[in-house]
Amino acid sequence: MSSFRAFVIKEFKQIYRDKRTLVVLFGMPMIMMILFGYAIRNEVENAQVVVLDASQDEVTRQLISKIDASNYFSVEGSIQRYDEIETLFQQGSVDEVLIFEADFARKLKRGGQPAVNVITDASNPNLAQLIQQYSSSIIIDFQQQWSANGGTGPGGISTHANMLFNPQLESVNLFVPGLIAVILMLISSLMTSISITREKEMGNMEILLVSPLRPMQIIIGKVLPYLVLSFVNVLTILALAQWAFGVPFQGSYGLFLLESVLFIFMALALGVLISTKAEDQQTAMMVSLAGLLLPTVLLSGFIFPISSMPMVLQWISNLIPARWFLVIVRSIMLKDSGLLFIWKETLILLAMTLGFIALSIRSFKVRLE
Amino acid sequence: MNEELAIQANDLTRKFGDFAAVDQISFEVSQGEIFGFLGANGAGKTTAIRMLIGLLAPTSGKASVAGFDVYTQAEAIKRKIGYMSQKFSLYTDLTVWENIRLYGGIYGLSEDNIKAKAEELLSSLQLESVRDKRIGSLPLGWKQKLAFSVAMLHEPDIVFLDEPTGGVDPITRRQFWEQIYQAAEEGTTVFVTTHYMDEAEYCDRVSIMVDGKIEALDTPAGLRQAYQADDIEDVFIELARGADRAE
């Protein structure tokens, strides 16, 4: 056991001495948080609005000019026909189309519920959702003013939101769950696989194998420091998300951390698996980046919603562990789901973890070939 | 500068901070000479060679290589010299033929010239049968002989060889030295470092560097006599044992 302890101490020392990597490891989550955080906050500014005003009365004109007057929107013009809408969006020249039904003012005055249809381009879901929220609040504000001025009966403006291209808006999530997945993959898989292959490359693995250390001890000794580092990073991201960006957290912290540890184990097992196959650090890095990190970013639903992917990719995304982790974390963070609601995803993740561990134990060679 | 001298160094010095890796070395190498450049690990050999081939600017002192000044004419020097080291010589994932063409191209040889020289080179090394084989698949000895020929492709005035024969079998090592003899015979100056002390005896003259300085420089016979030693290895050990530098 003392030889195992010496090994773990050595690992921590080496990680601690590699200052550049250390800065990356701890700096990266913060930098990513800040980048993603601000990218999302600053996007709605002078969004381009086009109106289809079937009513053309004083109420709609007032409402349109109120929207135009806000910092968030700028009304660029108007159209007459519905079939122009899709073309406009496809050209990418418009962020939002507002459709006022005919007889708008009259309906409102009679106490009816005239409709405003808010159509946005949800291929950028975060932006689309923000634009809708802002539009709705301006419309509600307008209505309150209008009522206060004594112009209305019991009715009100009814706002219908429609999104083109990505109606379910699956990735409207907050970016935090995805970010956690990416960072855990990076630290756990990439760093572990690099650190094990470095021993191979430098010839140290030969000595370690020809020593009383058991292969299992070598693996666990390698993995343990990164388990700790990853966990620290989860806490960092969570803290930053809540205090610096005010991301809501509805669910149980305990459950969240448990699920995170499960995901870390999965990623560590993947890292070990890669290192049993790769002969040098370069290969390990390429495999980790291309084989793990890219799918985690692109196919897990972090950036692109899974439902808008081609079927093949949707199918492939089922194999991406981060996909299930994302579902779990979003449910916990946004919906306060208990284990009851996410047991299926947890089970999938658990199965993957055990599978990878079994595979890497089988692939770890007690010899050099 | 003397036209007859291939290399001329005067108080050549290179400092890294306060540390003089090369400390005022002076020597001359004549054209067509085989000059052995020996030294313990960390004595400053690599730094000295880097200055001579124009990769590192000296801190002070003077040096000219092939008649060009190392401070101001490094690019001209590079065109006049060939370089081969044990660590890097040829691209292992290119074939023999591709490597020859690549180096011919780098040194601006014409297509016809490259072809002619390549054929000549392959036949003299008896490597025609492996011309389309990747370098990585060849035995070490063949690689090293080929690397030397490639370094000589553009007919340099001086060829720098950095531990060219490490790990090579004794027969191939000798064939390698015969290549060197031939090059010298044809007027090329050969500047060579080695850890094989018996190889020092192949050189016309040998210098031994200790702690950044050249402690001895003479013909092998002269050195043996001066230090009353049986071979260069004893001379080397006698000189280098006093070293207190640990790289």
Added chain:
Amino acid sequence: MNPISVQNLNKSYGGVEALADISVEVEPNELFGFIGPDGAGKTSLFRILTTLLKPDSGEASVLGLDVVDDYRTIRTKLGYMPGQFALYEDLSVRENMDFFASVFGTTLEANYDLVAPIYSQLERFEDRLAGALSGGMKQKLALSCALIHKPELLVLDEPTTGVDAVSRQEFWQMLQQLKSQGITIIASTPYMDEAEQCDRVALIDNGHILNIDTPEQVARNFDQPLLAIKASSIYELIKKLRSYEWADSVQPFGEYVHYTDKREEPDISKLELYLTEQCGLSEVEIKSIEPDIEDSFMNLMQKEVT
């Protein structure tokens, strides 16, 4: 029981034969050398002996234990220094020592006597990172680390490669000292002249063992009269000798050329006449010499080819 016993060992990598029918016995407390160029198969053999590779066929036992079946036990008894020095360059000298000591369940203090002659030279650099040591110092540290658990057998793969002549000489002296403490040592090297430091050597080339004997006997196995010839121009001399009708082998050896004749006894005076009169070489000197191990190695290499 011999510390190392190898019978008819074979090993190939993807069709390339690395070891061909190797058999060798290393006796207790021997300092045994495997001498041969890169690619001869030395590292493959050592990796089989250290249980890092499995042989394709044949038997090998180390300290009486089978290298395949008993690999776990062998691993606790060996001291192994791989081709690269395999130190942790980002750990200090002392940290490397302590690490390897703990891995083998011991401490530097407990085995200080054994490593002291070597490690004492490093003690003033104890806090220096291993990466900042010279080649010779790294070599000494790697040896100390391999010794820290008092192994019965020391396996050193090319311990002197890339290290200067002074460090090499010191290193062999250290090995002699360890041998005097009862440790069996096998070492590989591409430097022929290091053979004389060993009790016995195996000459190895191209996966084959050419000869196993004491260094003196290996040299004596060279069965032809050998001449050393010198002239003002070595290159001319080599060319002329090669075209001499009785020339068998012509190999440069420093300022001399070693020459063997196709006849039982070379005719020295005729040869001298040929070189001076017919070829016009000056300062010709011819003498009969005793072959050394390198002559013998080359001779055996050529026989192996033909």
